[in-house]
Amino acid sequence: MYIEKNQQIHLSRRPEGMPVADDFELVSMPVADISEGEVLVKNTWMSVDPYMRGRMIDRESYVPPFAVGAVLEGGAIGEVVESNNPAFAVGQKVAHMSGWREYFITTGEDLQALPDSPIPEQAFLGVLGMPGMTAFTGLLKIGELKEGDSVFVSAASGAVGAIVCQIAKLKGCHVVGSVGSDAKADYLKNELGVDAVINYKTTQDLTADLAAACPNGIDVYFENVGGAHLEAALNVMNDHGRIAVCGMIDQYNATTPVPGPANLAQIIIKKLKIQGFIVFEHWDEYPAFVQQMGQWIQEGKVSYRETVYEGIESSPEAFMGLFTGKNTGKMLVKLA
Numbered sequence: 001m002y003i004e005k006n007q008q009i010h011l012s013r014r015p016e017g018m019p020v021a022d023d024f025e026l027v028s029m030p031v032a033d034i035s036e037g038e039v040l041v042k043n044t045w046m047s048v049d050p051y052m053r054g055r056m057i058d059r060e061s062y063v064p065p066f067a068v069g070a071v072l073e074g075g076a077i078g079e080v081v082e083s084n085n086p087a088f089a090v091g092q093k094v095a096h097m098s099g100w101r102e103y104f105i106t107t108g109e110d111l112q113a114l115p116d117s118p119i120p121e122q123a124f125l126g127v128l129g130m131p132g133m134t135a136f137t138g139l140l141k142i143g144e145l146k147e148g149d150s151v152f153v154s155a156a157s158g159a160v161g162a163i164v165c166q167i168a169k170l171k172g173c174h175v176v177g178s179v180g181s182d183a184k185a186d187y188l189k190n191e192l193g194v195d196a197v198i199n200y201k202t203t204q205d206l207t208a209d210l211a212a213a214c215p216n217g218i219d220v221y222f223e224n225v226g227g228a229h230l231e232a233a234l235n236v237m238n239d240h241g242r243i244a245v246c247g248m249i250d251q252y253n254a255t256t257p258v259p260g261p262a263n264l265a266q267i268i269i270k271k272l273k274i275q276g277f278i279v280f281e282h283w284d285e286y287p288a289f290v291q292q293m294g295q296w297i298q299e300g301k302v303s304y305r306e307t308v309y310e311g312i313e314s315s316p317e318a319f320m321g322l323f324t325g326k327n328t329g330k331m332l333v334k335l336a
Contacts, residue, residue: 001040001082003031007312008071008101015056018253018323023056024316027071031103038105040082044336046099046312047075047125048319049159053252062278072100075130077114077121088113095124102312102335115290119297126159126330127304128293134246134279135163135222136289142244142277143220147172150214152233155224156194157184159330160246164222165194166302173220176213178206178229180325187328191303206232217241226250231261237270245276253323305329 005028012025034040052074055066066072076099080092085108088094094111098104114124126132138160139145151168155161156177165188168175176196177188188194196213203209210218210232217238223230226248233243251258267274296302307327309318315333322331 002033003040003103006031006101006103009312009315010071011056011066011068013068014058015053015253017255019053019056019316019320021316021320024072026313031105034082034084034105036084037107039080039085039088039108039111040103040105041078041094041096041098041111042081042103042336043076043078043099043101044093044334045077045122045125046315046333046335047129048315048322048331048333049074049130050247050249050252050322052319053323073097074099075125076100077125078104093121095129100312100315117294119294122306122332122334123297123304125332126306127163127297127302128290130279131159131330132163132293133282133286133289135160135167136293137279137282137285138244138246138277139164139167139220139222141282142275143222143242144273145171145173145220148174149219150174150176150216150238151220151222152176152178152210152214152218152236153222153224154178154229154233155247155249156197157187157328158224159327161222161224162188162192162304162329163302165192166296168220169193170296170301174214174216176210176218178225184325184328187305200229207235210236220244222246224249227258227261231263234261234263234266234270234272237266237272239270241270241272243272243274245274249323307331309333311335 007028010025010027015023058065080088093114096111151173153161153164157179165175175194177194178198178200180201185197188197198209218236221233221243223245224247227250305328318333
């Protein structure tokens with residue numbers, strides 16, 4: 001099946017500071033006929049995630065940087081529309097990392113067939129995908145959550161943070177979240193049952209507000225932001241507290257080195273454990289996660305929100321919106 005028009009998003013240049021539209025280019029390229037053993041996939045949903053900003057920098061990291069002038073990549077859901085591979089039937093829904101394009105050809109080694117589920121397919125990019133798995137792993141395994149813990153979550157209304165909040169509540173914990181708007185605060189309190197919410201954009205003293213919201217101190221901090229949030233959390237942490245470091249979005253668009261917290265001595269004084277983690281190192285536990293999270297969703301114990309942009313051409317705008325608080329829950333682009 002020859003596809004004459006296959007739109008995709010290329011990285012046209014490396015962003016300096018906050019990404020802008022000119023850092024991306026919409027390109028149309030044909031797709032050739034498939035060969036023996038190959039499949040043609042049409043993408044239906046794609047994910048944009050904050051970690052992708054780091055891949056736009058030419059530096060050594062846990063994953064190679066994106067190449068300038070080449071198509072970007074990221075999590076996506078697609079449908080097999082043509083197959084010369086007996087392992088994949090036409091119409092099969094698959095998850096993969098070849099987003100930012102409408103079609104692609106593959107041998108199938110990079111495809112993961114979606115399980116039969118009453119839950120919508122795009123959830124496998126959010127609550128049942130990498131963000132949900134990140135929340136599950138970071139909180140329970142890295143953060144060593146215990147029933148009755150006091151938990152603080154930064155970026156608490158995002159794709160990861162909102163799931164962290166709900167798992168912690170399911171485990172009988174006191175949960176405090178930080179967000180950047182009153183609407184997001186209402187979502188956490190009224191829909192997710194979070195005990196207290198701090199609007200970091202309006203607070204006069206993050207440490208004081210956090211101490212008031214956590215009168216018994218913090219046992220687990222799920223770190224998504226860094227900067228002032230980490231400094232405030234260190235001030236309020238209990239002895240032997242655990243900090244699971246998922247991300248530091250506060251630094252992703254910095255053009256100069258960002259000063260660290262001035263109170264790192266609290267790590268020693270309070271005997272704190274701080275551990276960064278990359279969820280893909282724990283992916284062997286993904287099937288067990290899907291079973292548990294799927295059960296929680298179907299029982300109504302976990303809910304999720306999505307912020308959806310339409311069309312491949314809107315992908316850069318959706319991605320840039322991650323850094324200005326445009327999303328509640330998972331940021332997605334619907335391609336078909």
